[in-house]
Amino acid sequence: MVAVQERPPTNARPNPVLAFLRNSWRQLTSMRTALILLFLLAIAAIPGSVLPQRSVNIEKVNQYYVEHPSLAPWLNRLGMFEVFASVWFSAIYVLLFTSLVGCVLPRLRDHYRALRSVPPNVPARLDRLPQHAVLEGAAGIDDIAAALRKRRWRVAVRDDTVSAEKGYLKETGNLIFHFALLAVLAGVGFGSWYGWHGNRLLVVGSDTAFCNNLQQYDEYGLGARIKAADLPRFCLELTDFKAEFLPSGQPSSYQATARVDDGPPQRFSVNSPLRLGDANVYLLGHGYAPIIRYTDRYGQSQTTVAPFLTVDGMLTSEGVAAFPDANVDPRGGARDPNLQVAFEGLYLPTAPDAAPYTRSVYPAERSPALMLWAYRGNLGLDVGLPQSVYTLDQRQVNSGRLKPVGEAKLLRVGEKMTLDDGTTAEFLGTRQYATLSVRYDPGEFVALGGAATGLAGLMLSLTGRRRRVFFRVTTGSSRLVEAGGLPRTDYSGFAEEFQETVKAVTVVEKR
Structure with a gap:
């Protein structure tokens, strides 16, 4: 008898951490997970298309706050106004990128092996x-192989059999598509790291x-690898x-003309941006800036060009014209902050023929009119707190530091309104403005x-089969040639192709 030495039992157990990581990696790199993440990415992009985004148009975000004062703060906490820069969107993005890499690399290896391998043996x-x-005929092995190669089949000859295969472009196309998707994700990621943008309302x-510096933009965003000194x-x-x-x-067309540095004027439009060396200037919106001249109690006049924000498709616009340095005594230069003046305004490019004058009836300036409400008091600009230049500080109004003066008045171009202290405000006309987005995205060509x-x-x-x-x-x-065909994927036209292939071999036989 031969003694069999038994192996002592082992108490070693698999490391639970390594097992968990291994299983997590397998789940993450499965095709099912990649499809789920791609679907989630598409769903996550919906708020970025439906809701206004700060990186595109800060004015519409501010308007959304006005129209939905209770909902907007909650959406802001969830990052809905900066969807593509939010943490949750970036998490889906990174997971999808990792999953695609884990899916594509093994498939690329298998496809490479398949391309180098020969067709399998003929079934029994x-x-x-x-x-x-x-x-029935006298076709030989070499004749059959030559006929198949002429029809672009990969051929393997073994003794008295011929195996042929075709349709590798299907998997090649799949791999190209997935690598292209990785290139799109890489381009977007590279652009978010090394790109920048700034929005500016320009009269x-x-x-x-x-x-081009950050202080002169109304809103801006820099990539993770970009500093303010890097801007062109x-x-x-x-x-x-x-x-x-x-x-x-x-609107049927918007066309702007701009001069960059001391160069010649250049035209650009909504779908044709102004292309600079390291940035592109996109045209986002359009509006009007009323020109108001205020003459104070000392006879000193000040003129301001105040951009008004549009509130509807007919370019009805609302805004504020502030005169914080009004009513300064020219003899001693004494400045009373309680005598500052501001005007809330409603601008109508084409005012209706009769009251109420609440909205424009056409966006072009056919019958321009400006409705003004006057305020006098402390505008709150001296305390150093940031304020919007398009609305009055309601805290000053509610506290009584800024009080309304008289009643609203509708002004046509060249008309004046006189306040209770004899000061006047004159509507001189308007200038047009454009909302511009200056952007640089180094990953756009990659994407x-x-x-x-x-x-x-x-x-x-x-198309591959x-x-x-x-x-x-x-x-x-007598010599017999037996043929068989097998489609590897669902291919309704394979029967016809098989008959044509057999016919081609038959022609070889007849020759």
Whole structure:
């Protein structure tokens, strides 16, 4: 007898942490998880398309706060006004990127092996395949292989059999599509790291030109790897703006003209941005800035160009014209903060023919009118707290530090309103303004190239069909050629292709 030495039992158990990480990685890199994450990313992008975004148009975000004062703060806490920069969107984005890498790399390895391998051996029973045919003739192995290669089949000849395979472009297209999707995600991520943007409401005129620094933007955002000193240096002046509207009031075209530094004027429109070396200037919106001249009790006049924000499609606009340095005694320079003046205004590019004058009836300036409400008191600008330049500080109004003066008055161009202390406000006309977005995104071409490549890969994936054909030549009293066909994927046209392939071999036989 031979003694068998038993192995002592082991008490070693798999490390639970490693097992958990291994299982988590397998779940994350499965195709099912990748599809779920892609679906979640599409759902997460919906709020960014429905709700206004600060990085695109800060004015609409402010307008949403006015229209939904109770809902907007909650949406802001959830990051709904900065969806694509939120933590939860970035988490889905990173998980999807990781999942795609884990899915694609093993498939690339397997596809590479499949491309280097030869078609499999001919099955023993060809009559059991979905397509089958028996030919009589004198076609030889070399003739059959040559006919198949001519039809772009990959061929393997073994003794008296021929195996052929076609349709590798389907998996190639799948891999191209997934790598292109990775390129799109990488381009978006690279752009968010090294890109920047700034929004600016710019009034037509040389006195309102601005230079490219953060202090002169109404709203801005910098990538994680960008600092304020990295911004390119240029100055931009809006020299002209033209808007055309349909009879219904819908805008048909916006065209702006701008001068960059000391260069010649350049035109750009909504779908054709102004392209600079390191930035693009996009045209987002349009409105009017009333010009108001206020003459105080000492006869001193001040003129302001106050951009008003639009509130409807007919460009009815609301805004504020503030004169914090009004009523300063010219003899001693004494400045009484309680004699500051401001006007709330409602601008109508085309006022109706009769009251009520609450909204414009057309967005172009056919019958411009300005409704003004006067306020006198402390505007609250001296305390150093930030305030909106488009609305009055309601805290000052509610506390009584800023009081209304008289009644509202509708002014046409050139008309004046006189306050109770003899001071006057005159409506001199308007200037147009444009809302501009200055952007630099170094990843946009990567994302665009990935999108185009992904479309090409998707077309290959949809049109490619993996299939195989087999031939066996038997010799006896007469030479017989037995053929069989097997589609590897659902392919309704394979029967016709198999018949054409067999016909091609038959033609070889006849020759």
